[in-house]
Amino acid sequence: MSVQAGPTTQAYRIAQEKHRRRFSPWLVLAVASVVLALVFVAWPILNVLLKSFSGATGDPLAGWAEFFGDPQYPTAVGNTLLLAAIVTVLATAIGVFLAYFTSRFAFWGKAAIAVLPVTAILVPEVIVTQAWLMFLGNNGFLTRFVRDVFGAEMPTLYGWRGLILILPLLYYTYVYLGTLAALKSFDSQLEEAAMSLGSPPLVARLKVMIPAIFPAVASTSIVVFTLTIGNFATSTIIGGKVQLLAPLTYKAFLAETGGNPVMQSTLATVAIAIVALVLFFQRMTVGRKKYEMVQGRSWTPIKLRGGSGALLSIIAAAILIASTLPLVMVTAMAFTASSGPVLRWGAFSFDNIAKVLTREPQPILNTIGFGAIACAIGVFVSVIVSVVIVKKKNFLTPALDYLVMLPMALSGTVLGIGMMTTFGSDSLIPLSGTTSIIVLVFVIRRLVHGVRNASATLHAIPDSLEDASISLGVPPFRSFLNVVLPLMVPGIAAATVLTWVTIIGELSASLVVYSAGKETITIKVFQLMNTGLNGQAAAYGLILILLAIVPIFIATRVFRIRLFT
Template sequence: MNAASFRSPWFWMTLAALGLLALFVLYPLVNILSASLFGEGPSGWSRLVSTPKYIEAILNTLILASAVTVICTIIGVPLAYVTARYSFRGKALIALLPLITLVIPEVIAAQTWLMMLGNNGLITKAMREIGIRLPSFYGWFGLITSMSFIYYTYVYIGTVAAIGKFDVQLEEAAQSLGTPPALARIKVMLPVILPAILASALLVFTMTVGNFAISMILSHRLPLLSVVTYQAAVAEGTSSITMQSTLASVSVLIVMAVLFVNRWIVSRGRYEIVQGRGARPVPLKGLRGALVAGSAGLVVAISLLPLLTITLGAFTTARGPVMQWGEWTLDNLARVFVTAPEPLVNSLTYAGIATFISIAFSAIVSYLVVKKPNLVTPAVDYISAIPLALSGTVLGVGLLAAFNGGWLPLTGTPIIIVLAYVIRRMPFGMRNGQAVLHNIPNSIEEASISLGVAPVRSFLRVVLPVMLPAVASAAILTWTTTVSELSASILVYSGGRETLPIQIFRLIDSGLMAYASAYGLVLVAVILIPVVLANRLFGIDVFSSK
């Protein structure tokens, strides 16, 4: 690096970005690890291995993640195949509707499954009246069912994209050599799309390990890693963080191991997706078409039941925890907008500020990494990707460990909530920004500089306008995921700063499902309205980045 590099504003901006990432990403992680090893009293790791509950929680989490991953793969891969390879009545809706599950917050999904199949659920009561007793939805049954019908969408998206890119001429060549069609798909297409299936499945595994909302609501007495981590954080508070830090470290190690396996599998792949002529969908009619459409439609309908249930619940009269189904009222929504609007206001304020900061920071850092590389940018790139491997619970514990008192006391302020949002969702903007910058020729910016425009002004006037569609898409995606965030914010929030997900969680814990439904319906509207407006007015497909 020469002297001119040190005089460049980009170099100092890179150093500033590295400093911020070191402070707000690396520093909390270091605090988690140090607290687990050198906290007050016995080492957290010695307490971990000597406490059966913690060992059981780790094993249960691995079993749950494995079961959900297998079921999601069994559901997602066939659904992706029939969507990509066949045309049938209702296909357009079946192909699109699973994406809606991505914007239904998990706390709402858990709540609505309980409203349908809980001990006093609508379906449970109906079955009981005709002499059929359904198994308890708490524990393994509820956890596996609810998570599977949420996370299968990730396998579906990854697989349908891989099948769409597969060159059908390879399959036809195998058939021309006498291989039966079904066997040709297994021998030719499956090995090519297998890395995409495995990558999606491993994503489901890591998301299940870090899941908090569903685990906390439905696990009941079943120990799970995210639940016991939260319980340790509540029990220890901020005075002693040894055990919560140790459990958070275990979660990080599990995710790191899974990501390592993912990278190893992908690196060993001997097949590439050959982009060419995709297969023309085969029309399905008659009984066969009805069976395919019915099976696919049933999966999609079940996954969308939470959206229907929460809509009904928001307008249903309730007396305390007892829902009066069939009696309608607007009182629940009046509570959201008139009686207790603070959670809505807090969510809009915190998520709005976090989205702006996250997107602005991501756009600048992406530009530095792609267009102005130096000795520091690789470290910036790597550190900015770390939040992808962190669950919200781990991040919350890390922020509490790092910023409770000391030289930068943030605990008890709204700043720490916004900070949690920014760190968790920053990689979305980074991914979108870097993807579009790789496609922008350097000559465009160089031409502007050669005409006498300063480098920073050239970025603002030439590069940034080209990036705007990707930045806008990342902003919508960041907003939708930030406003529904629960696992980190529930650990770092203080009284009077409840957000919509936190308020819903507290109401569910109190059994007030009607009020929870009203807040949940407003939360879904807050998420979906920007998505619809971005698509209709600006043609932005928020799901294209997934």
């Protein structure tokens, strides 16, 4: 039995055949995107790898001989892997616990408490580190209080102790958000079915719920592991005598800026290799596990009761207080009178704010200017790339998808070194010392956020809408502009806000490529902390936090944009 195509189907096929013969702008955009990605992403990384085999004495293995011959380098790699493992375990435990707590139980203030963990990724890392130093450092607020009142000395925050305290609180939000999304999509009827077959509640949960959320937990844990390996600010400021890969790479960069950068490239290559192996392991293990949930009934939250409920509440409250403490400390320090490095706690003052706004406003202006340009370019490119990857696939799509996501697997220090190696003063495209290289680093480092948000929006837009427009005789490119692009506006807005927030908080990559007079707020805070001027550093930090939080508040409360889903 044959089915005759209707008029609409015939018209659509005729229109498709007609426009297929025409010139396709999407193929040109795909080619241009791949070329740009090869030049500004693949080329710098390849240069880093090649430089590690170009010794000044002509021996291609000179850098590697020094790496294995100097005990500090293998020690730094071992310490970095150990730290990443510890932080990943702790951050995963915290994130999974909070996600389960907020999704499984009903309690007062749940809506606010569920959002509080997000503040951990809104406050830039260097600001968080500064706040913890002011609270628990050698002359911190709590340290001095315990010393003056009880006559006791608190353990130092520097070294392993501080790293293991701060880094899990910096990164657990990634696990929390991923696990919370998985738990919200979990069908509770599966767990109930297991219990109806005789499994105890705990056993049913372990056998049904854990496998279902495992891919989300494992994937976000891998993100935490890679972020810890590339961590720079906290490792440099708090690490003390602990040898770690990212600070050591930056020190090699400073020592070899004017000479043969073989050691910095060797260390950067080691970092790239570690992350590549981790991602390969993820693809071979976690990537094979996939569970799809059909629409079902989610959990009905239960009220917290008894001693166990009180204990869970205390643990959750302690985690949330520790997460929001940096925000409170930075605000307090910014309005505390100071004399050089000495903060006079209890003495309220606007002097720190006035100094940074009137005497040295350039870092603020640089952050806003560089960030705005990079954000505009990044969002524009991310929209084009996401459309090519999701809607207009061709033979270049897989390569483009991989190249765009590649910077996510690199630390900022490695990316910055690659940029300076490739676009230095003696290169084919000399950009060092210019604003362009800072903006370029911002765009490449944070492009993935825009691509992910725009791609998520495109996946939710049916192809039939654009097909209907084409079937009515509208050219494909104009159909996209008239039909698809307006539907992408919420996703583009979310991508803009998140790209902006991550750009203005960038430190490690910009610290490698910036030049005098082009300091951003994060660089200025880093410099002020090294000189002990914590009051002014806190003032800059507070302004940076406001630059991040105000757009988020406007987007979520005024325009009702969902940023963290």
